[in-house]
Amino acid sequence: MTTQPAFRRSEPDARRLSLIEACARVLAREGIAGASVRTIAVEAGVSAGLVGHYFAGVDALIAATYAHTGARVDTALEAAVATAGEDPRARLEAFVTASFAAPIADPELLATWIAFWSLVRARPEIAALHDEQYGGFRGQLERLLADCGLPAAQLRTMAIAITALVDGLWLELCLSPRELTATEAAAIARDALARLTSPVKATG
Amino acid sequence: MTTQPAFRRSEPDARRLSLIEACARVLAREGIAGASVRTIAVEAGVSAGLVGHYFAGVDALIAATYAHTGARVDTALEAAVATAGEDPRARLEAFVTASFAAPIADPELLATWIAFWSLVRARPEIAALHDEQYGGFRGQLERLLADCGLPAAQLRTMAIAITALVDGLWLELCLSPRELTATEAAAIARDALARLTSPVKATG
DNA sequence: AACCTTGTTGGACGTTCGTACAACAAGTGC
DNA sequence: GCACTTGTTGTACGAACGTCCAACAAGGTT
Numbered sequence: 001m002t003t004q005p006a007f008r009r010s011e012p013d014a015r016r017l018s019l020i021e022a023c024a025r026v027l028a029r030e031g032i033a034g035a036s037v038r039t040i041a042v043e044a045g046v047s048a049g050l051v052g053h054y055f056a057g058v059d060a061l062i063a064a065t066y067a068h069t070g071a072r073v074d075t076a077l078e079a080a081v082a083t084a085g086e087d088p089r090a091r092l093e094a095f096v097t098a099s100f101a102a103p104i105a106d107p108e109l110l111a112t113w114i115a116f117w118s119l120v121r122a123r124p125e126i127a128a129l130h131d132e133q134y135g136g137f138r139g140q141l142e143r144l145l146a147d148c149g150l151p152a153a154q155l156r157t158m159a160i161a162i163t164a165l166v167d168g169l170w171l172e173l174c175l176s177p178r179e180l181t182a183t184e185a186a187a188i189a190r191d192a193l194a195r196l197t198s199p200v201k202a203t204g
Numbered sequence: 205m206t207t208q209p210a211f212r213r214s215e216p217d218a219r220r221l222s223l224i225e226a227c228a229r230v231l232a233r234e235g236i237a238g239a240s241v242r243t244i245a246v247e248a249g250v251s252a253g254l255v256g257h258y259f260a261g262v263d264a265l266i267a268a269t270y271a272h273t274g275a276r277v278d279t280a281l282e283a284a285v286a287t288a289g290e291d292p293r294a295r296l297e298a299f300v301t302a303s304f305a306a307p308i309a310d311p312e313l314l315a316t317w318i319a320f321w322s323l324v325r326a327r328p329e330i331a332a333l334h335d336e337q338y339g340g341f342r343g344q345l346e347r348l349l350a351d352c353g354l355p356a357a358q359l360r361t362m363a364i365a366i367t368a369l370v371d372g373l374w375l376e377l378c379l380s381p382r383e384l385t386a387t388e389a390a391a392i393a394r395d396a397l398a399r400l401t402s403p404v405k406a407t408g
Numbered sequence: 409a410a411c412c413t414t415g416t417t418g419g420a421c422g423t424t425c426g427t428a429c430a431a432c433a434a435g436t437g438c
Numbered sequence: 439g440c441a442c443t444t445g446t447t448g449t450a451c452g453a454a455c456g457t458c459c460a461a462c463a464a465g466g467t468t
Contacts, residue, residue, distance in 0.1 A: 031322045047417050118235045118318050120379055131380050161396040164372025175324055176335050192365040196399050251447050
């Protein structure tokens with residue numbers, strides 16, 4: 001197919017990364033069912049044996065892909081918050097709505113997430129990785145909420161609620177983008193955020 | 205292992221059901237990676253060939269398991285609403301919090317859901333099944349919200365928000381029950397529901 | 409220029425996969 | 439009690455799987 005030499009040597013980190021990216025593409029295209037060592041190796045343009053050289057198995061590669069993708073998400077979230085300026089309220093809103101725009105609102109991400117979730121129950125060390133990622137998201141949200149003046153006693157509860165809202169919207173957006181558009185999802189999240197964080201009115 | 209005859213004939217529907225239940229158990233125990241025709245057949249106590257007799261493949265079996273489990277969820281939700289009595293508000297709250305108690309808050313359900321989600325992107329007919337299940341949930345929620353006097357213009361938006369909230373909480377509850385208990389998830393959902401459905405206060 | 413380290417290949421191995429099919433047995437109608 | 443239908447088994451087959459490893463080549467060292 002190419003006139004190049006049979007293989008080119010890469011720096012270990014670059015090769016690791018190319019395998020991770022290939023894994024993400026395969027997961028997006030064929031789902032976890034098609035994510036075999038061979039398929040991923042072909043996608044990355046390397047031999048099958050090389051995958052085993054860098055990762056203990058497909059599970060470890062999926063975990064690494066999740067970690068890498070999670071880091072990209074974190075970066076995007078931080079960038080969104082930074083762009084929002086100084087107003088705490090604007091920063092909170094930017095954080096919440098960033099999940100419904102590129103690069104986070106991406107079906108390719110969902111494929112990685114689902115593949116990872118499918119490993120959580122059977123693998124304690126993978127469950128720990130999930131807890132870490134989820135806890136980081138919630139922690140950052142708690143900080144933004146505190147900056148908005150939310151009482152400390154409500155921080156955890158409110159952060160969990162907003163995280164659930166964002167995750168649920170994001171999931172549905174990625175699963176059936178024909179039923180729910182990114183614009184609408186963002187609008188719903190903005191409105192729900194306003195309602196959730198406004199003081200409760202007495203019932204009756 | 206048994207002194208019974210080599211096989212016992214079952215009614216087709218009963219056999220189908222036993223295969224579906226076996227599939228759910230395998231998904232819960234080993235994840236989608238372990239859900240092969242052979243494994244499921246052993247779990248159901250039948251030969252491997254019989255699975256092919258009832259389902260076109262593992263994907264079709266997973267789809268049937270999803271449909272069956274979804275129907276069980278619908279039944280549980282209807283029962284919760286019926287138990288709540290006549291007050292529209294109580295009925296709405298019962299519907300929302302039912303997801304955080306048996307039989308819905310069950311990691312075994314999550315395994316089925318994740319396996320199903322992993323097929324959505326690559327299979328249009330499975331995506332349609334998801335849209336149907338999700339639409340049914342949201343439709344029922346819209347009816348309950350309408351009974352509570354919510355303006356028609358807000359029905360869709362509010363139902364999507366609440367569905368996302370419930371899904372997100374349920375997902376997190378099933379993924380890491382050590383971090384989030386069912387009781388806390390239900391309390392959060394109740395509180396968030398109250399805030400979401402209370403009139404917005406003018407920003408000041 | 410000879411050498412060493414190591415990323416990389418390609419093929420071999422045993423296992424498990426999905427599928428197909430002939431043989432068999434449990435009901436059912438007569 | 440005999441034929442017929444059909445749910446069910448057991449086996450066999452090719453394809454794809456994960457894993458291993460000897461051989462090879464690229465890049466750095468001396």
